[in-house]
Amino acid sequence: MKSIILFLFILNFSSVFSQQIAVLKYKGGGDWYANPTALPNLVQFSNANTNTSINKDIQTITLNDDTVNNYPIVFATGHGNIFFTNEEVKNLKNYLISGGFxxxxxxxGLDKYIRRELKKVFPDIQLQKIPNNHPIYHQTFSFPKGLPKIHEHDKKPAQGFGLFYKNRLIVFYDYESDLxxxxxxxxxxxxxxETRVKALKMGANIIEYAFKH
Known part of the structure; x- marks a missing residue:
């Protein structure tokens, strides 16, 4: 009986929420609302070029409750400070280890803050550089050289970092790329x-990978 209930729950989750994404509103004073046209454009591109039919209404969520669990992928961005409370740390960890991305x-400007907060969520897991042959770079679109460089800041190479839990990539962090x-x-x-298409292709790969995994 329990297995049947679990199956029905998974089926319902997949049919209702699998094609919705959200942006994370966080504390700390950072501009979580940066780049307001980014996700709508990415959704439009992904739906037109990959096997997705994502709802065009981008939801804004916080980590104060379990509504985050309604979305298979959550996006976060900004230039400044980001801070998670103890409750938010717990909710984010539960979301990620339960299948979220x-x-x-x-x-x-986000780097030192997000690294600090991720350490609160997973004290024993280190951010790792994602190898160029990882599937996230090879979905509908292929990036043999890894994460593309989109916007220049410090003349540093674009790098993709990730957190892995039980061999599953649960967090993808693009650094010095500015997708x-x-x-x-x-x-x-x-x-x-050319630059915009390159960024959109990589973004579509991330969505596609998250939905599959």
């Missing part, structure tokens, strides 16, 4: 069409 995009900038409307950052 978090993509963090450093808009420049979000490439997802925004062209007039916002004046990125070339």
């Amino acid at each position: 978090l993509h963090i995009s450093d808009n420049y 979000n900038d490439g997802w925004e409307d062209a007039v916002v950052h004046n990125n070339s069409k």
